[in-house]
Amino acid sequence: MPKELVVDPASSRTPGHLSQATIPVHAYATPIADEIARRGAPALIEALRHMLLIREFEGMLAAMKAQGAYRGIAYTYKGPAHLSIGQEAAAVGSALALDTGDHIFGSHRSHGEFLAKGLAAVARLPQADLDRILATHDEGRLRDTVARALGRDGRALAEDVLLFGFLAEIFMKANGFNGGMGGSMHAFFPPFGCYPNNAIVGASAGIAAGAALRRRLAGDGGITVAHAGDGATGCGPVWEAMNFAAMGQYGRLWQDGGGTGLPVLFFFTNNFYAMGGQTAGETMGWDRLSRIGAGLSPTALHAETVDGTNPLAVADAVARKRALLLNGDGPALLDVECYRLCGHSTTDANAYRTRDEIKLWEELDPIRQFATTLEIAGVLTEAEAVAMREEVADRIEAITRAVTDPALAPPVDVAAEPTRIGRLMFSHRAIDLPAEPAPDVGDPTGSAALRGIARKARHGLAGDGTELAPLRAITLRDALGEAILHHMIHDDRLVAWGEECREWGGAFGVYRGFADILPHHRLFNSPISEAAIVAAAVGHAMEGGRSLVELMYADFIGRAGDEIFNQMAKWQAMSAGALSLPVVLRASVGSKYGAQHSQDWTGLITHIPGLKVVYPATPYDAKGLMAAALASQDPVVVFESQRLYDKVETMAPDGVPAGYYRLPFGVPDIKRAGRDLTILTIGPALYPALAAARDLAAAGIEAEVIDARSLVPFDYRPVLDSVARTGRFLAVTEASERGSFAQTIAATIARHGFASLTAPPRVIGAPNWIVPGADMEATYFPQPDDIVDAVMADFFPDRPANRRGLRDWDDIALARTGL
């Protein structure tokens, strides 16, 4: 709780009642003549054309899925087609009100939104900007292909590129907008303000909130729109995102001049159904979606329910919300009611709704309604409307013919380069830091806490070889903090948040003193919203920010599962490398608090492709690897052991350098040399392994102890070289053995070091049961005695040795019982 905001019982305990902001429902009533006068007839005709293009485009996809052909063009499309037939007015109306510089993030059903936003950009951007965009995307190759195939230029060429690039992406062709790595549910094209669609229901809410955070701080003047369906209001992460965007601190504590909330519009395309579950009346508690705004902020997020079958009603609402957002009064929520006239997907049998209901909504078909409105208003003749439909169908046919021609849209040739997709996972790039401190940072010597750290000894051993107390020498906690503070001071794109990050100093004090010198907009307390914490980090990074987020305990990774596994890990590759995600996720591995607060989940995270993973065990390594993580353009998960935060540096010869340095990812480090056996450790397992090595030395066995330091990437060479010398390999980890990264390493050593091995590699991890409470922890995490036992039993069975540890169980028998 910041001291600036006093919790005064006198005011909080005053009796009364709460009233809520009024939420307008279907309030739009502007006469069409006024709209024509305001927008001009050509803009309205163009809006109708865009709706028709979307309808025809999706009709084509429906035909391809159902019949394998469209207008005589045969093609087998195996991917998803979540169509928005009947919902076009929502997409086109919104695009009518947005500027090209506004960014939309979509859902699994966002073809319409993508096309509407792109078509609006093509219609409105100056020709010179369009030319530059087409020349820059894939070095102009897509433009040249499309110009050659379809023979048009100027704005018409830009429109063709939009349709071609999007369809090629849906068909996952090499020259699709995202290199064929995204597809129907993930396509995007930033130059037109179309940011990623997302196949995870509701996932764009948190990402868009983070994008809006970056845009607020960068002051670039655009709004961000999070598209979601009505079903997404059942997703916890969506609520987290809306709250994250509405936090009180923006208005009450931040001094960046950005207003009282984030400039993000939560745009719910409410078609009354998820797939087959009906939201109002069946799966949700709300009767009208817009009502949920009242649960989120005193402004009820300026929520409104609007008629999503009329593009002008939608445009009117979006324009008003946009003005609020640009004024710093965000976030906002729109409940845009419309109806999906097609199935959820092409296999939908409509078992959950009646023919009669569909008919009622067919009466409100937005395209027919709008065309009629324009005809009655005298803006468009019936003949012109028919001609427009024909022209649109011809256009989609020409685009489809081109995209289904492998000479024009070749498939992704994985066979020619089998690791081609793998190459897209990481860029392996790092940034240089500006030499000058950022202007918004205070002087570190003004913070007593930071002065305290600066007074500490850099080396953890006193002159007589005894270990210094953690108050007297730089600890692993301090070392992490030094690297982070250096980046925070020198790079104002870097913003850090997480639970209790300011006055508390981060859950375990790594940020102690930071709040003295960093403004709220660089370091802030987040709500207890692990999903929003990580999703916002992803969105913030997608828009050019750099994100540093903390999960108080690694055990809470589960709360941010989708955000870590599907968003943070995958977007670089799903964008074919176009997006960089400089996100550092710090996760502290607990101790003493039992099963839900102490688990090492390195096995889980290393299993997910797309995340770099480090787990430093010494202060020197922690500082260098944290600096490397913060400089990295790739997403990095940094595991930190709570048992090691107080460790001082006893191994690096010069202690922890006071200056800034980086250590390379992926390089295991020999912490103790030995000739008889190689022990590879992950994280805190280093210390019991070193203790065991001392015991073994007393028995004449010299163990080489190698600290993995990084898990992804990982260079096996130093380990294989060590095994070539010792002939024996043991990996020690605090993770449960089954599926652990130590098992992966052991299997790889078995295969590539087989010729040198005198015995099978061995892994000692935690058993496959819960982490017990503090007093029982030593029975769970590998102890020096357990390591000595395993070494003697597996590698030196001829030598006499008494078993010292607890682990004399039979792994095979345990496995049979699920352990």
Add this chain to the structure above:
Amino acid sequence: MTPLPVPQLGNEITEAEITEWHKADGATVEEGEPIVTITTTKMAIELEAPAAGTLQIRVEEGEIAEVGTVLAEIA
């Protein structure tokens, strides 16, 4: 004279750093007023003046003191 010792802050804590004096030596302090921040490996904590009077600082900022050490006296 009322002494202000380093309090016992948990069974694993033996010493604390004197991080910042919020009042100068010789200043007049009120009872209950926060006068010094000390830091252990686990937490930073503000200590309050145990009595009203004149502050006489015994341990300077930046030093490390064991639990029980008198940091100041209030006269």
